[in-house]
Amino acid sequence: MKRTVLYDCHLECGGRLVDFAGWHMPVQYQKGILQEHLETRRSAGLFDVSHMGRFEITGRRALEFLRWVLTNDAGALPVGRAHYTLLADETGGAIDDAYLYRFSPEQWILVVNAANTYKDWEYLRRKAGEMGGGIQLKNVSEELAMIALQGPQSEVMLSGVVESGQLPEPKRNALGTVRIAGCEVLVGRTGYTGEPVCFELFVPAKAAEGLWCLLLERGVCPVGLGARDTLRLEASLPLYGHEYGRDVMGQEIPILACPAAKVGVNLKDPERRFIGREVLEEQSKTLKKGICAFRVLGKGVVRAGAAVFQGLREIGRVTSGTVVPYWVPREVSCPHHCGHGTGWEAHFSGQTAQRAIGLAMLEGPLGAGALIEIDLRGRRVEAEVVKRNLDNSCGPITFAVV
Amino acid sequence: MIDPEARYLRTHEWAKDEGRGVFAVGLSSYALEQLGDIVYLELPEVGDTVEQGGTFGVVESVKAASDLYAPLGGEVVEVNRAAAENPDMLKEDPYEEGWLIKIKASNPSEFEDLMDAREYKQFLETEAE
Numbered sequence: 001m002k003r004t005v006l007y008d009c010h011l012e013c014g015g016r017l018v019d020f021a022g023w024h025m026p027v028q029y030q031k032g033i034l035q036e037h038l039e040t041r042r043s044a045g046l047f048d049v050s051h052m053g054r055f056e057i058t059g060r061r062a063l064e065f066l067r068w069v070l071t072n073d074a075g076a077l078p079v080g081r082a083h084y085t086l087l088a089d090e091t092g093g094a095i096d097d098a099y100l101y102r103f104s105p106e107q108w109i110l111v112v113n114a115a116n117t118y119k120d121w122e123y124l125r126r127k128a129g130e131m132g133g134g135i136q137l138k139n140v141s142e143e144l145a146m147i148a149l150q151g152p153q154s155e156v157m158l159s160g161v162v163e164s165g166q167l168p169e170p171k172r173n174a175l176g177t178v179r180i181a182g183c184e185v186l187v188g189r190t191g192y193t194g195e196p197v198c199f200e201l202f203v204p205a206k207a208a209e210g211l212w213c214l215l216l217e218r219g220v221c222p223v224g225l226g227a228r229d230t231l232r233l234e235a236s237l238p239l240y241g242h243e244y245g246r247d248v249m250g251q252e253i254p255i256l257a258c259p260a261a262k263v264g265v266n267l268k269d270p271e272r273r274f275i276g277r278e279v280l281e282e283q284s285k286t287l288k289k290g291i292c293a294f295r296v297l298g299k300g301v302v303r304a305g306a307a308v309f310q311g312l313r314e315i316g317r318v319t320s321g322t323v324v325p326y327w328v329p330r331e332v333s334c335p336h337h338c339g340h341g342t343g344w345e346a347h348f349s350g351q352t353a354q355r356a357i358g359l360a361m362l363e364g365p366l367g368a369g370a371l372i373e374i375d376l377r378g379r380r381v382e383a384e385v386v387k388r389n390l391d392n393s394c395g396p397i398t399f400a401v402v
Numbered sequence: 403m404i405d406p407e408a409r410y411l412r413t414h415e416w417a418k419d420e421g422r423g424v425f426a427v428g429l430s431s432y433a434l435e436q437l438g439d440i441v442y443l444e445l446p447e448v449g450d451t452v453e454q455g456g457t458f459g460v461v462e463s464v465k466a467a468s469d470l471y472a473p474l475g476g477e478v479v480e481v482n483r484a485a486a487e488n489p490d491m492l493k494e495d496p497y498e499e500g501w502l503i504k505i506k507a508s509n510p511s512e513f514e515d516l517m518d519a520r521e522y523k524q525f526l527e528t529e530a531e
Contacts, residue, residue, distance in 0.1 A: 226438065300444065
């Protein structure tokens with residue numbers, strides 16, 4: 001089994017290691033999944049995401065290549081920005097979802113799912129071959145480690161360790177370069193937690209351990225894959241293998257069934273031919289099902305694969321389901337008139353609770369407020385389709401929508 | 403931590419003889435450690451019958467649902483509602499306050515089928531390898 005360069009750090013932090021896509025990764029540390037989730041929402045969480053694949057794309061025809069193999073338009077991505085994108089197949093399903101970073105004018109970094117790294121690499125190399133030259137693909141996953149730092153306090157903590165250089169402007173997807181502990185670190189304001197204040201750091205492998213420890217000293221909480229999943233699900237972010245790829249019945253999930261995919265598929269430029277375009281255009285007009293967020297109203301936790309009903313009619317399946325902890329919102333008025341607390345420190349009264357939530361692929365798709373029933377070991381539990389389970393529109397902190 | 407008084411299933415449920423054919427049932431501290439945070443417990447009703455090795459409930463951690471298996475067959479005569487309401491109790495005191503159900507055994511000799519503390523300890527050692 002493979003180890004990231006931070007393996008020893010995980011052991012030191014009391015990480016419980018499991019096999020994840022061939023990697024020995026911490027599912028949780030000493031505090032446990034619930035506490036790690038809560039700490040990320042209140043303060044900041046530190047994640048080793050070095051198991052994900054990182055490919056560097058350069059060369060004379062690099063941009064042309066990216067505009068062909070990715071669903072989002074790399075031509076619309078300025079230097080110093082990143083965007084969400086997908087690798088579509090010819091039938092409108094996802095080979096993977098990914099994030100494309102443009103730190104410098106002639107170089108792109110594509111970050112892909114750990115479970116798909118090999119598949120994506122082989123696929124991209126083949127496609128580059130088909131274009132017949134002018135593209136250099138380099139797998140930089142080993143030489144460049146990746147650490148995510150997420151949560152309202154993460155900017156303060158990161159600023160505290162930066163020696164020189166500016167953090168990217170406070171705008172999602174902005175990129176920059178700084179020096180930390182004598183090393184160049186590429187910084188993106190990106191992440192997979194739904195946190196408005198979020199960073200992903202690309203650091204030379206040899207410097208990763210030092211950076212990890214520096215941030216731990218600042219008081220950031222190490223977070224394992226367990227809370228990484230609850231955090232992304234609370235924010236309704238899709239996960240390949242659940243909301244993309246094949247569903248529990250073995251059917252390919254149409255990319256645009258996933259609302260998050262809409263920002264990763266760019267159909268604006270009619271001249272741009274990219275793989276999967278025709279089917280995706282079709283999907284954008286005719287798709288009759290979609291992935292919806294829900295919250296469980298009854299007792300119990302529903303899991304991926306559970307059937308969803310309205311009356312006698314089965315209308316879909318749960319794609320992801322779990323329990324998430326949350327900070328019970330304070331009932332005080334907000335200076336922004338958005339119904340939240342008076343300043344974010346006041347929000348964390350210390351009281352926490354848990355709720356069962358999830359994502360489901362539903363016919364319709366159904367609008368917020370629709371009541372559904374979900375099979376739970378032979379009985380039915382009531383649930384409600386919601387617009388979102390986490391409100392992150394009013395930074396720097398998020399609010400559980402309960 | 404293993405309670406020397408209890409006997410165990412390979413699925414990490416324990417049973418303790420409370421006299422008069424009644425056995426308390428719970429989850430070993432090893433199992434609780436492996437499960438991580440427990441968020442929900444589904445337990446039977448008083449009066450339900452269970453079979454030895456049959457399921458009597460479900461424990462939900464954040465990551466997954468796991469069945470609970472009965473160390474002995476019989477009738478459920480008590481359910482620990484306090485534990486169901488507050489699953490944190492299980493970890494705090496797995497062999498006393500953290501019991502799950504009490505079973506009036508239809509065949510108390512089934513208790514002898516279970517691993518004793520020493521055997522369970524050995525079993526955990528082989529599991530760890």
